[in-house]
Amino acid sequence: MTTHKSALLIKEKDVVVPGDELAQGMDYLPGQWTYRKGDYILAERLGLINIEGRAIKVIPLSGKYVPKVNDIIIGKVIDVTLNGWRIETNSAYSAFLSIKDATSEFINRGADLTKIFDLDDNVVAKIINVTSQKLIDLTTKAPGLKKMIGGRVIIVNPNKVPRVIGKQGSMISMIKDATNCKIVVGQNGIVWMEGEPKNEVVAIKAIRKIENEAHISGLTDKIKMYLEEQKKQYAL
Amino acid sequence: MGYSQRLDGRKLDELRPIEAKAGVIKNADGSAFFRIGKTSAYAAVYGPRELYPKFMQDPSKGILRCNYSMMPFSGIGERVRPGPNRRAREISLVTEKALAPVVELGEFPNAVIDVFIELPQTDAGSRCAGICAASMALADAGIPMKDLVAAVSVGKVHDKILVDLDYNEEAYEDGPVADIPIALVPSTQEISLLQMDGEISKEELMQALELGRTVIPQIIEIQKKALKEKYAIKDDQ
Numbered sequence: 476m477t478t479h480k481s482a483l484l485i486k487e488k489d490v491v492v493p494g495d496e497l498a499q500g501m502d503y504l505p506g507q508w509t510y511r512k513g514d515y516i517l518a519e520r521l522g523l524i525n526i527e528g529r530a531i532k533v534i535p536l537s538g539k540y541v542p543k544v545n546d547i548i549i550g551k552v553i554d555v556t557l558n559g560w561r562i563e564t565n566s567a568y569s570a571f572l573s574i575k576d577a578t579s580e581f582i583n584r585g586a587d588l589t590k591i592f593d594l595d596d597n598v599v600a601k602i603i604n605v606t607s608q609k610l611i612d613l614t615t616k617a618p619g620l621k622k623m624i625g626g627r628v629i630i631v632n633p634n635k636v637p638r639v640i641g642k643q644g645s646m647i648s649m650i651k652d653a654t655n656c657k658i659v660v661g662q663n664g665i666v667w668m669e670g671e672p673k674n675e676v677v678a679i680k681a682i683r684k685i686e687n688e689a690h691i692s693g694l695t696d697k698i699k700m701y702l703e704e705q706k707k708q709y710a711l
Numbered sequence: 712m713g714y715s716q717r718l719d720g721r722k723l724d725e726l727r728p729i730e731a732k733a734g735v736i737k738n739a740d741g742s743a744f745f746r747i748g749k750t751s752a753y754a755a756v757y758g759p760r761e762l763y764p765k766f767m768q769d770p771s772k773g774i775l776r777c778n779y780s781m782m783p784f785s786g787i788g789e790r791v792r793p794g795p796n797r798r799a800r801e802i803s804l805v806t807e808k809a810l811a812p813v814v815e816l817g818e819f820p821n822a823v824i825d826v827f828i829e830l831p832q833t834d835a836g837s838r839c840a841g842i843c844a845a846s847m848a849l850a851d852a853g854i855p856m857k858d859l860v861a862a863v864s865v866g867k868v869h870d871k872i873l874v875d876l877d878y879n880e881e882a883y884e885d886g887p888v889a890d891i892p893i894a895l896v897p898s899t900q901e902i903s904l905l906q907m908d909g910e911i912s913k914e915e916l917m918q919a920l921e922l923g924r925t926v927i928p929q930i931i932e933i934q935k936k937a938l939k940e941k942y943a944i945k946d947d948q
Contacts, residue, residue: 492938493813493850494858494898494931508855512898519815519857521850521938536942537741538853539759567759567822608770608820634853690944 487526490536491518497531506532523690540566540633540663542605547620549628549661550613552596555588562598562613565630565663570611572600577615597623597667599659623659626669629679631686633664638689639682646685646695653702654678654711677705714869718880723873724926726863731843731937733851741852743937745844747863748877749834754844755827756852762823773819777806777826779841785833787878802838809842809862809894809904815855824854835878836864839892842904847934851941861930862894862904865919867911872919874926887911891919895927 481500485491495518497509505511508520509531522533540548542564550562550570559573574582577591592598599620600613615621631639640647640660651658656670656678668678681702688694705711717723727748736742739755746752762768779802783793795803806828814824826848828841839862846860865874869886881890889911894904902920911919 488944490939490942490944492859492935493856495935510857517858517898520855521853521942535853537851539740567819568761609822 483526483531485524487524489524490522491524491533492521493518497524502529504530506530508533508535535634537632537634540564542566542568542570542602542609542611543662544602544605546602546662547599548602548613548663549597549599549623549659549665549667550663551628552592552594552598555592555594560588560592560598562600564611565633565661565665566611568609568611570600570602570613572598572613572615576603576613579616592622597626597628597665599623599661599667623667623669626657626667627675629666629668629682631664631666631682633662635686635689636660636662636664638694639666639685641695646698649695649699650678650681650702653706654681673709673711677702677709677711680705714871714883714886717868717873719877721875723871724922726875726926726929727877729930729933731847731933733847733938733941739848739852741848741850741854743844743847743851745840745847745934747836747840747843747875749832750836750840751830751832752837752840752844753829753831754841754848755829756824756845756848756854757827758824758852759819759822759854760825762821767823768821770820771817773816773822773824775807775811775814775816775824775826777803777810777828777845779803779806779828779830779838781830781833781837785830787834802841805904805906806838806842806845810845810849810860812899812901812903813846813857813860813896814849815857818855824849824852835876835881835890836892838904839863839894842894843930843934847938850938858896858898859931859934860894860896860903861927861934862892863923863927863930864890864892865923866890866909867915867919872915872922874922881908889915889919891916891923893920893923893927895924897928897931900924 481502483498496515498516505516522535550564552560553563554561562570564570600615603614604612654674656668658668730746732744735744736755741756781791826845842862867889889909891907
């Protein structure tokens with residue numbers, strides 16, 4: 476048996492596409508969205524490289540939201556059934572919110588469920604279960620989980636949601652303070668907001684800017700300046 | 712005398728000029744434009760999303776659904792009748808089969824990934840251009856894939872084995888012509904599309920396929936460069 480020389484063929488934060496060779500040799504381990512092919516580790520998805528010790532993984536830059544347990548998402552009611560509601564989730568699958576998980580109040584048999592959540596309502600909910608067949612169960616029985624009345628909804632790239640929220644919510648609370656809008660960000664990339672029309676415009680512009688420049692370091696300071704600028708422009 | 716000089720002055724193993732761009736259709740989940748010579752293709756990917764009617768769903772894996780369509784003005788002056796026809800259905804099917812080996816459909820049970828391919832202009836090799844655009848669009852949409860797929864036509868005109876036939880070469884009348892569109896998965900060297908129009912001997916077919924394998928890496932490079940360009944971190948920001 477020959478001894479292989481191991482080599483890294485890319486560097487941290489490189490953009491890779493499917494089929495790109497990331498590393499040669501057995502000294503490196505294939506992480507998320509990579510796979511081993513013979514002596515090589517190849518990328519399985521378009522994204523940024525992240526190297527942690529010997530493990531190489533790809534952080535996706537695009538793609539639909541993948542439902543995860545304990546994520547808080549915003550969805551729209553698309554169907555009212557006998558025992559709950561079907562919720563559109565901005566992922567490949569719709570979710571189900573059953574009466575049992577929707578409210579702790581007592582609901583009579585045969586009660587009109589549209590009194591609680593009606594068609595087209597936006598609901599903030601938490602994912603409690605995802606099966607192998609991607610059936611998603613939701614709950615609204617926790618603080619902050621409820622129906623959002625009025626306001627507007629924008630959709631951002633779900634892979635950029637962590638940047639929109641910021642560390643411990645720093646980014647989103649900055650926008651809330653600057654624009655006086657109520658804003659809720661779902662992990663599935665759906666953002667609900669409500670405020671004065673002018674304020675909403677500024678908030679949307681700021682969120683779009685974060686989405687486009689998510690890769691930049693020191694983004695919080697940049698957005699802070701941007702918000703000041705926009706507030707002057709719109710005379711808020 | 713034979714076919715001593717290609718009609719457009721190319722070398723036998725020379726491709727037509729290629730242009731590729733990712734993310735051209737903003738509303739789609741992923742999209743790409745691919746042009747080779749006078750043949751150009753747009754591909755838009757929607758999904759993965761829920762598949763209806765429900766009886767079409769497959770609980771073990773997702774479904775890849777391609778739709779190939781030539782635009783009414785895409786021919787050479789004669790209006791191309793739009794909408795699905797026998798030829799478009801066949802090409803949609805072979806496109807699906809050309810892309811299926813790389814797409815990780817197991818990640819999306821019961822779902823569908825829709826790929827729409829539109830050709831604004833065609834000058835032979837349209838299914839190959841469509842496959843190239845579709846594979847870029849799938850990568851742009853963040854679909855897990857083992858590799859990109861690239862396709863090109865190889866073949867024989869009169870007495871010469873060559874790559875990337877254009878319409879004039881397909882319609883060459885002074886000798887036999889064989890037009891063989893192939894698609895290749897570079898990491899495994901698998902051929903995922905192989906069709907033929909015309910006639911060719913077994914030895915010449917093998918030669919033509921070898922020639923195809925040598926030029927397809929050039930296309931893959933252009934596809935990868937275009938995808939990376941879209942996501943590149945711009946220095947001026």
